[in-house]
Amino acid sequence: MLLAVLVVVLATLGAGVYALEQQIRTRTLDSALQGVVIISSLVIDRSVTLDDITVRLHPANRAQLDTDVVLLQQKGELRGLMIWSLTDDRLVYADFDHQLAGPLTAARRAAALVGHPTAASATDPGTGEKLLAVSYPYDANGDGIVDALAVVLLPRRGVDTSIARSTHLLYGGGLFVLLVAIAGVLLVRRRQRDQDHAAVHDPLTGLGNREKLRRAAVPALAHATEARPAGLLLLDLDGFKGINDSLGHHAGDQLLAAVAAAIDRACQGAGTAIRLGGDEFAVLLPRTGTAGTLAVAQAVSEAVRHPVVLDGLTVEVGASIGVALAPADGTDLSTLLQRADQAMYRAKQRGGGVVRHDPADTGPEAGGMHVTLLPQLRNALEDGQLELHYQPIFTAAGDVRDLEALLRWNHPEYGLLTASDFLPAVKQTSLIHPLTEWMLRTSTAEAAGWRSAGHDVRLVVNLATQNLVDDALPELVTGIAETAGLPLSALSIEFREATLAADPPRVAAALTRLADTGIAVGLDNVGAGTTHWLTVARAPVSRLKIDRELVRLLPESLAAERIVAGLVRIAADLGLTSVVVGVESRASADRLIALGVDGLQGYALCRPMPAGKVPNWLSAWQLARSSASEVAAS
Template sequence: MTGLAVIMLGLTGLSVTGVAQTRRSAAAVSKVCALAAAYGRIHDAVITEERSERLYRVEPGSVVRTSHTTAGASLQDALLDVERFGTDTDRRLATELGALHGQYLQAVTDVFDAVDDGDVARIDTGRAQSLFERINRIVQTATVERDAQAARALRHLERVETLAFIATVAGFAVGLVLMTVLLVASVGYQRRLMRHAASSEYLASHDSLTGLPNRALFARRAADALRDAQDRGAGTSVLMLDLDRFKEVNDTLGHHYGDELLRQVAARTSATVRSGDLVARLSGDEFAILLPQAAAHDAARLATRLQSELHRSFVLDDVTVDIEASIGVAAAPEHATTVEAALRCADIAMYSAKDTKTGVAVYDPAMQVEDGSRLLLLGDLRRALDSTDQLTLHYQPKIRLNDGQVSGAEALVRWQHPTRGAIPPAEFIPVAETTGLISRLTLYVLRAALGQVRTWLDDGLTLPVAVNVSPRCLLDAGLVGHVVALLREFDVPASLLRLEVTESAVMANPATATATLTELHELGVRLSIDDYGTGYSSMAYLKRLPVDELKVDRTFVLHMDADHDDAVLVRGAIELGHNLGMTVVAEGVEGIAHVAALQALGCDIAQGYHYARPMPAADLSRWISDQRPATVPVG
């Protein structure tokens, strides 16, 4: 009994010591994991701030600024956790990060203010980018150190558990029943602590909603893949995936549906990629995909296949949702040599895909060259659309060649900038075409033109007006509804509105374009193919389109009196239009020789400086009054 008591006391001491060591080791692991998670939140927050700062230069607004402020607050909370769980070194590091972050916020505020003021000379992103990279470098280094510390603590915990297990087994041979109870209790408790430590490590490296790896784990795996690719002389690619209009799902259906959508997107993405690829959720609706030993063209093909998979409907409980995704592709070492650089390049390509509506884009260095004047022009145009005194319409008359009568007019937008003066349409319309502003601009012109038609009708002048429709608007499912609403609002007959579309706009998506044009034609709206001869129209599509008018591009008309080839092309266009039952309009008529040649070829209508330049509505009214009686036959 004495010997057993001694053994039991000894085993008890060993067990107590082992349990105490295990508890301390587990607590150390949990603390280090919490510290690593805090550094991860700092990293996520500063990345979000940097993305918000870049997005604000393209689309300034309160939403982006609020996102930037929220990220800053998250970073400050994470710094408090670093001070709470960290050592003196961590607390000094937190103080340094806080100071750097304050400088970074001031630099970003200066950029925001310069964008808001429209002062391109003050838009200096260099200081903010330098501070961002310093903060990011410090956080990355600290995260790696804390991960290594957590791994060492876990290994120590495993050694302690092993020693305690051996001591328990040895005591079992002597103490039998008593040691059995002690063994079960000790092993069970230690395993629970091990599971807790492993769970803490898992939570620190995985997304709790989708179960996918988080940014920290993705960065570690990507760094390993880049090193392996360099050793093998092979490439590695990174995809950045972002869901378009995900916020609408949360706002319309609720966050429960948004979370379920993210889980299904994660599952569908993981099922689409290769077995050795890694899918991670970085934040919100943003995912990253690591493709080891994959070149840029292979990654682009996978991205296209993934986009097709995500475009299939998602069933969220009792609701079916369809979404679209934009994917950016970057390859190492072709585009970047570090994980952060690869993610940044893929992010830039993703925003390019979102902006151009292509769905998938491979990074090109030209994407990163931001034109400050273009950014300012977009902001000024957005403000001009909200104003009432900058954008106006000028009208150029269209003249029938058989009797010289006015058959209608084309509405052309003009921009009088408050400080830069008149800005040519050729300068701002192409910029608007690359963004959603072109839809707002088109609706602005439609509203102003139909309002003017109503004014002319009230004055006893019946004058059809033509409005140009961009390719993006033609493919907008809401275009027909907008036209119907505006015709009803101004009580204008549909026959007095003519919509002009280009060949390229029709051929971009013939099926959708034909369906939209058919609906408009059935309303009574007249339709015209603009700039004919400069695109690549298929005769098969052209003859099926419900088009009333064919406009020959000015580049052919200008030299038709001196260039035989141009004259042949104009004659062919006139004959084609007449054979398809269309009225033919010649643009760019600048001299009497043009008029005579067009009359000889049987052209119906002419438009150009020979008759009149585009002019304000009041001037056109006087011009028509000077030409003939006020009642103008409808063309």
């Protein structure tokens, strides 16, 4: 109510100020425009959002508009209000027959898009009342882009009467009231604009944030076609972590701000630049097409590489940029982000640059549950839905020296998921890095707690190929273990057999750097493919874990038994420990022990358990072992 009264006061008193400066006859239109600006600012702004214009007017917002319009109509300041969406030529709101205001002509649209209000005389055919139809451009998002056209119907006679009345009020001291009212409105308006800006912008760089991307994607994807696709760039800085760690977070923030400005300039107004968080950015290009999107991506890549001076020191970073196009790569923002993320990871594997999404990147399993779950995994990581279970590895003598960490997702809809349900798709994206860091921090902290309680066991963590070819991995692992208080000798890092083929010299060097710190290195899934024995000979691998499929074939295949026996002998000849996984029966365990394996792991011996159950299990197992030893000794 108070806001509506203030609108009336400002409209009438503002008209009076102009009455003192010009003749009423020559400035009726100007006065009307001023009133419309105020109506637009204080009536439409508080009730209409960008989603109302680009998607659908929310019922609560419609009710608020109806209330404000009726109040102004009762005051005689307004005849009617109509809002047109310029994104899709759709009538968003009208409390009168929109034909009364005339058609949405090309001239009206053109004037609105460049920010110019226009006015025309109109007549109510039912009453013969003379009206002014003022077309006012409306920026719903506060970003300088006209999203809608507000058509405000004013009573012509009411405008003239308002001007005369306001003149008398001014002579009676109304000028002071006007100034106070205007100051109050401007202050409220400024605070509202500041709040609106903060809701969709990153405070460090000034670029848009995730909410800005979400809003901008609605009209961009709605109008994307095969002939004129919308583009999404996802980029991650190469080399930022080293600069941030060596020069400090202040310098890192300066670098991010400089990179953000370079990205924004490279877009040349063709799209919306976004900071997603950390050193990850995105650019949404609604109308550039395929060639234009790739051209902007290349321009962004070159702009990011430009040297930046930080506290007198010149530094350079690069960017790995993934490109996805709508509708070819997806018709919703979540899918496009996933596709662009996959392409960005390919770019990072190649050492940076621009890579367009290739459908083959999703892998044969991506058409199922993996990709369905992948967009949810970022939130799962932040919301604490992930957890680790632990499965012991037994020696042939029945002792437990190791506990392997196994990733689980406590999904709110599907229940407890194993890593095989979602990890294959994750390994193709840059999400593997924060997931790995979370896994290391969680497992080392839990293992350190068990050791403090007197349980002398080693932690085994299985990492992906993408982790091993990351040059920062050794420092990451040692730093996390030291922070948790876990001795490096109490940690074993394992990789799948296929890792050896990724980049043999680089893999061997990374394994050596890990082993030099005192961390044990193991090779998993041996026998599942072609093992690169030359790399095994050069790298400091201390344990071979034989693939479960060979174990599964043991009861029915003499060849499988001979292969397992051969792998056990090779491990022994190389001075390595051999472990078999997937032991599902006591008979298989006995047979494997007879073949000479050093360790066994599987459901027949112990199922994986949540971290909270590990201490009690270890205590019970140690007690049982002690009792068995005493019985044997007696």
